[in-house]
Amino acid sequence: MDEKDVDILRILEENSRLSVEEIASMVSIDASDVQERIRALESAQVIRGYKTAINWERAGNGEVSAIIELKVNPERDYGYDRIAERLSRFKQVRTLRLMTGTYDLQLLVTGKNMQEVSRFVSKHVAPMDRIRETATHIIMKSYKENGNTLFEQQEPERLPYSF
Amino acid sequence: MENVISLGVGEPDFRTPWNICESSIYSVEQGTTSYTPNRGLQPLRETLSGYLAQRYNLRYSANDEMIITTGVSEGLDIAIRAVVDPGDEVAIAQPGYVSYGPCVTLAGGKPVPVPCYEEDHFKLTPENLQEKISRKTKALIINFPNNPTGAVMTAADLKAIADIVTDRDLVLISDEVYAELTYEGAHCAAATIGSLRERTITLNGFSKAYAMTGWRIGYLCAPKELSDAALKIHQYVMLCAPVMGQVGALEAIRSAEDEKNDMVNEYRLRRNMFVAGLNRIGLICHVPEGAFYAFPSVKSTGLSDVEFAERLLKDQGVAVVPGSVFGPGGEDHLRCAYAVSRRELSEALGRMETFIQGL
Numbered sequence: 001m002d003e004k005d006v007d008i009l010r011i012l013e014e015n016s017r018l019s020v021e022e023i024a025s026m027v028s029i030d031a032s033d034v035q036e037r038i039r040a041l042e043s044a045q046v047i048r049g050y051k052t053a054i055n056w057e058r059a060g061n062g063e064v065s066a067i068i069e070l071k072v073n074p075e076r077d078y079g080y081d082r083i084a085e086r087l088s089r090f091k092q093v094r095t096l097r098l099m100t101g102t103y104d105l106q107l108l109v110t111g112k113n114m115q116e117v118s119r120f121v122s123k124h125v126a127p128m129d130r131i132r133e134t135a136t137h138i139i140m141k142s143y144k145e146n147g148n149t150l151f152e153q154q155e156p157e158r159l160p161y162s163f
Numbered sequence: 164m165e166n167v168i169s170l171g172v173g174e175p176d177f178r179t180p181w182n183i184c185e186s187s188i189y190s191v192e193q194g195t196t197s198y199t200p201n202r203g204l205q206p207l208r209e210t211l212s213g214y215l216a217q218r219y220n221l222r223y224s225a226n227d228e229m230i231i232t233t234g235v236s237e238g239l240d241i242a243i244r245a246v247v248d249p250g251d252e253v254a255i256a257q258p259g260y261v262s263y264g265p266c267v268t269l270a271g272g273k274p275v276p277v278p279c280y281e282e283d284h285f286k287l288t289p290e291n292l293q294e295k296i297s298r299k300t301k302a303l304i305i306n307f308p309n310n311p312t313g314a315v316m317t318a319a320d321l322k323a324i325a326d327i328v329t330d331r332d333l334v335l336i337s338d339e340v341y342a343e344l345t346y347e348g349a350h351c352a353a354a355t356i357g358s359l360r361e362r363t364i365t366l367n368g369f370s371k372a373y374a375m376t377g378w379r380i381g382y383l384c385a386p387k388e389l390s391d392a393a394l395k396i397h398q399y400v401m402l403c404a405p406v407m408g409q410v411g412a413l414e415a416i417r418s419a420e421d422e423k424n425d426m427v428n429e430y431r432l433r434r435n436m437f438v439a440g441l442n443r444i445g446l447i448c449h450v451p452e453g454a455f456y457a458f459p460s461v462k463s464t465g466l467s468d469v470e471f472a473e474r475l476l477k478d479q480g481v482a483v484v485p486g487s488v489f490g491p492g493g494e495d496h497l498r499c500a501y502a503v504s505r506r507e508l509s510e511a512l513g514r515m516e517t518f519i520q521g522l
Contacts, residue, residue, distance in 0.1 A: 025439040025440065026432040026435050026436045028439075161484070162172055163260065163484075
């Protein structure tokens with residue numbers, strides 16, 4: 001990986017819908033070169049996918065999310081891995097991380113409404129073997145996700161002409 | 164006019180990084196609202212001195228050779244007034260920033276434009292300079308990376324004109340406000356050329372690098388004798404640069420390096436895309452190595468730069484600045500800023516292409 005690859009990654013991270021030609025003109029290389037590099041980055045699993053960021057609430061399909069923290073008894077030989085992998089298979093679990101601190105695993109769980117989220121936790125998560133305690137925090141409002149601010153920022157005013 | 168895309172701007176389209184704003188706002192809340200020493204806050208000068216040494220190999224003493232000014236604009240004004248006596252001539256490399264000539268005139272001097280041409284990549288050449296120097300020439304003003312051409316002068320380019328500057332005992336006023344916006348290789352500060360150090364007033368600031376145009380913070384660095392002369396004027400007409408701006412500037416050097424690099428990187432990508440686009444639609448454009456302006460030629464269209472700019476604005480709602488506004492060497496060119504979002508640059512290119520096809 002070189003500087004041009006890093007440039008391409010940064011460009012795609014912000015907008016993955018740019019054409020190969022547009023990327024090529026920004027990075028000052030041929031379009032075919034860009035294509036090759038993207039292919040290489042994909043097979044090296046540096047690029048793991050192309051997703052679109054959607055504001056589902058605006059789309060009329062609002063969701064509710066909660067952060068669930070779990071105290072877990074680790075397994076001999078496997079630590080937290082097998083429990084974490086098992087929980088990850090649920091579609092409702094959007095993120096799952098092992099953390100330092102009072103709790104061990106932190107999950108982001110999403111559902112259509114609060115009932116769905118709490119039903120999921122009480123039915124599928126809490127009763128699992130090796131889970132000692134759960135703490136549920138419902139997300140009331142999100143201001144920023146994945147580096148994107150969700151509130152309206154006023155465009156700064158600039159003089160149309162200045163020397 | 165509605166829906167105009169302005170490429171006529173001269174400042175970044177980014178907001179000042181929040182960490183800079185936050186530290187300044189906090190300092191005001193804490194009551195930091197009074198005058199600073201004339202030369203500027205000591206910690207700022209010291210930190211800046213260290214930064215300039217590490218970044219550009221420029222060594223200036225924080226106590227004797229540096230003044231924090233109210234924008235590079237003020238630095239320019241006091242530098243000129245410190246050096247120019249009524250009747251003195253001042254050679255000014257052109258195309259250049261619109262203020263140099265008027266500031267010389269206001270100081271009672273006579274501005275003498277020295278053209279820089281496209282075939283020389285808009286660099287100042289010793290031949291062109293020699294032609295315009297007379298017995299009365301007191302100083303030379305240069306601005307690299309250049310507004311409007313985006314040209315830069317390497318160490319070799321500067322050495323080539325250094326002999327004339329020293330032979331004629333000129334003061335060199337070097338406006339390096341776009342120094343951080345250098346895309347190919349490192350910026351060469353004029354005062355790092357051995358023979359030029361003792362006679363150069365280096366001007367630079369925070370406006371372009373850190374998107375702090377409205378804060379009005381710049382700095383003037385020069386050997387003690389020149390710096391003292393400028394300080395004399397500064398202390399009477401300005402007293403000190405705004406304190407909240409100085410606090411912001413200090414924070415900028417301390418903690419906004421990443422944000423600055425991100426902005427410079429973004430300018431670079433835009434430059435590549437925009438200049439390639441201009442060449443593609445028939446406006447031949449040399450690759451600007453610094454600043455955030457593209458300076459394409461309109462010769463292929465048969466229109467003058469002023470005509471082109473007027474009609475482009477009327478017909479397609481894209482605003483650019485005709486190059487002749489910036490002095491000799493600028494005719495038949497346009498200054499197009501790429502301190503504008505990629506989306507708008509793309510759209511502007513599309514509209515310009517439509518305009519050219521319709522000619």
